[in-house]
Amino acid sequence: MPQPDISVNDTDFHADPYSYYARLRAAGPVHHVEVSASEYAPTLLVVGYEEARQALNHPGLSKDWRSSAVLPGIAATAANSNMLETDPPQHTRLRRLVAREFTTRRVQAMRPRVQQITDELLDGMAARPERSADLVKALAFPLPITVIGELLGVPHLDRERFSYWSKEVLAPTSVTPSTTAHQTLSEYLAELVDAKAKDPGEDLLSALIRTSDEDGDALSATELIGMAFLLLIAGHETTVNLISNGTRALLAHPDQLADLRADYDGLLDGAIEEMLRYDGPVQNSTYRYAREDMEIGGTAVPAGATVLISLAGADRDPGRYENPDAFDIRRAPQGHLAFGHGLHFCIGAPLARMEGAIAFRGLLERFPDLAEDPAGDPPSWIGGSLIRGVTRLPVRW
Template sequence: MPQPDISANDPDFAADPYAYYARLRARGPVHRVGVSAPEFAPALLVVGYEEAREALAHPGLAKDWKTGAVLRGVEANAANSNLLETDPPQHTRLRRLVAREFTTRRVQALRPRVQQITDELLDAMAARPERSADLIEAFAFPLPITVIGELLGVPAPDRERFRHWSREVLAPTSVPARTAHLRLADYLAELVAAKAEDPGEDLLSALVRTRDEDGDALSSAELIGMAFLLLIAGHETTVNLISNGTRALLAHPDQLADLRADPDGLLDGAIEEMLRYDGPVQNSTYRYAREDLEIGGTAVPAGATVLVSLAGAGRDPARYEEPDAFDVRRAPQGHLAFGHGIHFCIGAPLARMEGRIAFRSLLERFPDLAEDPAAGPPEWIGGSLIRGVTRLPVRW
């Protein structure tokens, strides 16, 4: 079977990557694939569920590309000093410091404000005389960017500019990803400096002030790196949780009817099913083999790069019965949409809380919500990291 470059904008792959992963999985759980950047070769893609769990927690697969000179010719900057690009003991230290302030209590305290933002956005949608909108522009984007922006203390006028940079980092269209990365890092350096000079009640100010029992604190570079990760991961994934979940519901009217009939009983499980069925992160970021090792019976040579397909794992029939069916009554516990192991998404509680409020409010407010039949075919986000569409025209 031809193996497309999964990092390129192949329209057939973008429209249905699940069929491609299924064909690969039928031949085995781990495969060599093409990638557009030569510094990432050889690259291996893990598509089986059990093998994906193994790879996500494998101590022989590193996340820190800076120490091993894996990416020759690529210079690190402050934004790279984050949880996703470090390994123990540095990762352990960073996570401990961040967890002191990014707590469940802080997330739950946001609930009334998340509901308020949601209601205001849906009010604006309902006031449209044309009774139609791009759900991403009107709701799925402004909700999480406002929430994470307020949580971290990003000034409102900067959020649209930030959105452009973060999208270019994840799926470049107009500038190289590294250029967008550097511009965003420069902006965040200014923001961190401003918080150090004049702290507020936001999370970034709290991270500037936080100290461990032994006096350890986050450096300026680490603060920039954490702000970079939390801002991008804290909004882009939730945008696509809302839009992908809405697309799944509208494409399965029987499931939508079940959820409307019993939101109290089904909503939490429905969101987990959305994450399994068509989650916002299609493949993990790269891991790097420190040594020769084996995953799923496949040899992984030292120096190889490994991609874990969260999307492929979520549709593995060895784990889930009828994996290609969308079922809001399913119990999809153990899905890998938020990762697994030490790099499990620290923002998962915030994403779940936003998802619950967003879907309950959207479905209550617009009982006849439907995709706009005049909208044309979907336009997919490029690349193989983020799974989603650039527009979601709906009507009611």
């Protein structure tokens, strides 16, 4: 069976990657796939649920591309000094220092402000005389970028430039591996970190600058840049696409939407988990690299191979979920992999869930006749194999 090149902008694949993953999964849980950037070859794609859980937490798979030979000639930047691109013991150290400050209490303290930002954005939508908007531009993007910016203490983030750099990091327009966007972002974030060090506040970035553990260990200047990079990008991109993908799923399933409107208190939290499972914001994990010969799902993975784990494919595995291609807000989707699994489970998951709950309830209560706008442009999919979502979502009410 011909394999899709999941690294390029194939419209059919982006519109429905799940049918591709289903055909692969029917033939086995792990497959060799094509990736345009030849430096990544050979690449194996994991599409089975149990095999994905195993791979996500496999000690023989490294996240630190700098210690591998897969990207020769590519120089690391300060932005790469983050938890997502490190392995234990360095990952353990970084996560411990961040977890001291990125606490549930700090996230929950943001709830009134998240509600206020959401209400203001919905007020702006309601004031539009044409009774239509691009939901990504009107709500899904400005809400999480404002929240993470204020949480980190950079409320005046240059959103337009940052959004462009973020997209180049997560969905690069070139198939040739490059750290240009990382370098530009590193320089920008270095200025932010320096300014925050000189004028600290009660925000998360200031706290990360101050924090140290019992042994006096603290984040270095380079690690602070890497942490700001990870929190800013991961802290807004996932929530943007949770909101837009979740809205698309609800509007495409009016019976489910009606049930949710009838019982927000009983169904909203579960509905968000189903949105994450059914069409989550991260389609595939970032790359892992085999340190040694191993086997995953009965497939040999040679040392030096690149492994890509399909969170989207795993979360539609019929071996894990009954009728997985159905969107069912009453499902019990616990154990989905939308936020990863194991050592690299998303530290910002509670914030994303909280923002999603406030955004969906506010949107659906404010606009009871919300629908996709038939006069809008057709979907424009985010490129690449990492992020799952659309660049715009025309709606009307």
